Amino acid sequence: MTVPSSADLAAALKTLIAQRDALEAEILDLLEILKAQGNVGMTAPLVGADGFPRADVDVYTVRHTRAEVIRKRNDAKALTDRIESELHELHRVAQLERTTTIPTPQAQNESAAAAAPIPGAADHGDDAGLASLAPMARIDAVAPESPASAAGLVTGDLLLRVGRLTAVDTAPTMGGLGALGAYVQQHKNRPLAVVVRRAGPSHCTLQLTPKEWDGRGLLGCHIVPTDA
Incomplete structure (x- = not known):
């Protein structure tokens, strides 16, 4: 059996x-539909105090949209896994x-096990050699009151390392x-050590916790390639 290449x-x-x-x-488009229906969201009751369906919303549309959101969220979770x-x-x-x-099958298994993240382990690394790290990406924008903003990230920051990842791990072939x-x-809801370069050669280490917030994504910042 042919083993796929890293490029494949x-x-x-x-x-x-x-x-x-x-x-x-x-999913965002579907949530906008729910917002237009009196901002009922995914949990607001569709039956009034009198026990009858609410007259101020399209009950069928809300139920159908909620079902679609649940289905697509499950599909997105499966894709993430x-x-x-x-x-x-x-x-x-x-x-x-x-x-x-070419290593033996046993060595391959050991290599894969070593490369896999350990559940519950905190991300940390040796600060030595940070000056030689190439930036993997650039922060193009940071939303107010977002996890990225709370961590102290600012527009223009160059990402040198996020948890265990460096530019080597985010190369096109990776x-x-x-x-x-x-x-x-x-690493949702788990703190990550983020090393950034700003104001020339200086760098600083921040703690960023990816999590859901009122905006889009888990970080609330726009990340672009360094040459963008």
């Missing part, structure tokens, strides 16, 4: 990420391609910024 896996990963992004956009799995496989294959000797997005999803 990266292309497949980009497709999965695009599919998830499309689903998330559809698959993206995480594919990302681990991409790292494993890329490591194998960088070696001159999934690009999609790899960063998958990593953030994987």
Whole structure:
């Protein structure tokens, strides 16, 4: 059986990420429909105090839209789980391609296990060599009252490291910024050490916790390639 190359896996990963992004956009559109229906959201009752369906909303539309939101959220969650799995496989294959000797199946399994994140483990790293790290991306905008804003990220910050990820892990052959997005999803509600460069060669370390907030995404900032 032919083993997919890292380039093949990266292309497949980009497709999965695009599919998830499309689903998330559809979910936002559906939530706008609920907002137009008296801002009923996903939980507001559709029956009045008299026991009859509310007359101020289209009950059928709300029920149908809520069902679609639930279905698409489940689909997006399944895609996120698959993206995480594919990302681990991409790292494993890329490591194998960088070696001159093909390891035994046992060594491959050990390598994959070592590369997988340990549940509950905190992200940290040695600060030595930060000056030599290439930026993986740039913060293009930060939304007020977002997790990114609370962490202290500002427009123009260059991301040197997010948790365990560096520019090497977000190279095009490793999934690009999609790899960063998958990593953030994987660490939802878990603090990440983020190292940024600002004002020339100086750098600082911030603590960022990806989580749901009133805006879009888990961070509330727009991240672009450094050359964008």
